Amino acid sequence: MKRVYNFSAGPSTLPESVLKQAQEDMISYKDAGMNVMEMSHRSPVYGEIIDTAKQDLIDLMEIPDNYEVLFLQGGASTQFAMIPMNLGVKGKAQYINTGAWTKKAIAEAKKLGMEVDVVATSEDTTFSYIPKITSEQVDVDSDYFYIASNNTIYGTSFVNLPDTKGVTLIADMSSDILSKVVNVSDYGIIFAGAQKNMGPAGVTVVIIRKDLIGNAGVTVPTMLNYETHSKAGSMFNTPPTYSIYVAGLVFKWLKEIGGLPAIQKINEDKAALLYDYMDTTEFYKTPVAKEDRSLMNITFLCSTSELDAAFIKGAAKKDMVNLKGHRSLGGMRASIYNAMPIEGVQALIDYMKEFEAANK
Numbered sequence: 344m345k346r347v348y349n350f351s352a353g354p355s356t357l358p359e360s361v362l363k364q365a366q367e368d369m370i371s372y373k374d375a376g377m378n379v380m381e382m383s384h385r386s387p388v389y390g391e392i393i394d395t396a397k398q399d400l401i402d403l404m405e406i407p408d409n410y411e412v413l414f415l416q417g418g419a420s421t422q423f424a425m426i427p428m429n430l431g432v433k434g435k436a437q438y439i440n441t442g443a444w445t446k447k448a449i450a451e452a453k454k455l456g457m458e459v460d461v462v463a464t465s466e467d468t469t470f471s472y473i474p475k476i477t478s479e480q481v482d483v484d485s486d487y488f489y490i491a492s493n494n495t496i497y498g499t500s501f502v503n504l505p506d507t508k509g510v511t512l513i514a515d516m517s518s519d520i521l522s523k524v525v526n527v528s529d530y531g532i533i534f535a536g537a538q539k540n541m542g543p544a545g546v547t548v549v550i551i552r553k554d555l556i557g558n559a560g561v562t563v564p565t566m567l568n569y570e571t572h573s574k575a576g577s578m579f580n581t582p583p584t585y586s587i588y589v590a591g592l593v594f595k596w597l598k599e600i601g602g603l604p605a606i607q608k609i610n611e612d613k614a615a616l617l618y619d620y621m622d623t624t625e626f627y628k629t630p631v632a633k634e635d636r637s638l639m640n641i642t643f644l645c646s647t648s649e650l651d652a653a654f655i656k657g658a659a660k661k662d663m664v665n666l667k668g669h670r671s672l673g674g675m676r677a678s679i680y681n682a683m684p685i686e687g688v689q690a691l692i693d694y695m696k697e698f699e700a701a702n703k
């Protein structure tokens with residue numbers, strides 16, 4: 344059966360061994376006589392699946408005891424509202440605007456009546472860099488300070504975290520969770536939709552410091568209150584059972600290959616291959632500031648949109664798909680998440696060289 348190199352920004356490629364395991368479990372999960380998606384979420388067998396997935400995530404990220412791990416629905420986008428609804432006690436928050444996803448988060452907080460201070464933005468250059476802030480810009484009276492750690496569309500990433508002077512840091516890690524070692528204690532909330540580095544769409548992981556739970560106002564809907572899900576062990580209503588099961592397989596795969604230090608090294612090596620090559624040629628340009636380059640989403644352009652289109656078409660003929668850049672930036676974007684093998688990156692570079700030689 345043919346597999347392509349899938350450079351999609353999300354939903355994205357999954358490890359083949361995970362897909363094979365899911366295939367093996369398709370007709371009957373172990374000796375349950377049914378698929379995971381056919382099971383009651385209240386059954387002991389499913390209880391073991393969700394508990395194991397949660398524990399494996401805790402082990403991988405070394406999540407301390409004073410944090411809760413929640414498996415929620417509504418995508419990362421629902422967190423844009425849940426965060427102000429649950430944390431906006433004083434009604435003030437600060438955001439760094441690094442792209443379309445932070446803009447959406449800012450808009451949602453404003454809609455909920457928050458006083459939003461956009462501390463810094465890189466919109467002036469179509470988000471080609473991560474704006475640096477000084478600690479003087481931090482309002483210590485804010486409820487929280489919000490960033491997107493990796494910007495899927497533009498290909499930028501925070502290498503160093505801003506100093507928030509003790510203000511609770513919130514990170515949208517949708518496109519770089521589990522790609523490298525992070526110190527969970529640096530954050531009040533880490534959240535991510537699963538569909539890039541964790542598994543299928545449908546589940547959103549929220550890692551939240553326990554003291555931030557239980558502060559929502561009385562008008563906050565039950566389903567949008569972290570306390571609801573924390574008290575119910577992510578089982579207040581039917582959780583996205585199958586997505587959690589596949590994410591659990593991805594966590595096991597990551598553990599087997601050596602956890603986050605090992606995948607970080609692999610991701611650094613993969614990204615370096617591509618960036619090092621691009622730095623040797625004028626044919627492809629990456630719009631991103633060198634010090635803010637993402638390890639996950641690598642954006643680049645040829646000199647004309649016609650060449651970009653020809654590049655993407657030629658790549659697809661060689662079974663390298665989903666390389667078209669986001670419409671707001673154009674050009675190309677290679678999303679090289681955890682599950683993209685180094686061979687895929689090498690194949691892309693070989694093709695880039697070939698395309699350059701034919702079109703220069």
Ligand SMILES: Cc1ncc(COP(=O)(O)O)c(C=O)c1O
Pocket residue numbers: 353417418419420421444491493494495496515516517518536537
């Ligand atoms: C950084 C980031 N945040 C949020 C989202 C939105 O995620 P969802 O579609 O799960 O709501 C995305 C989706 O691509 C993303 O890349």
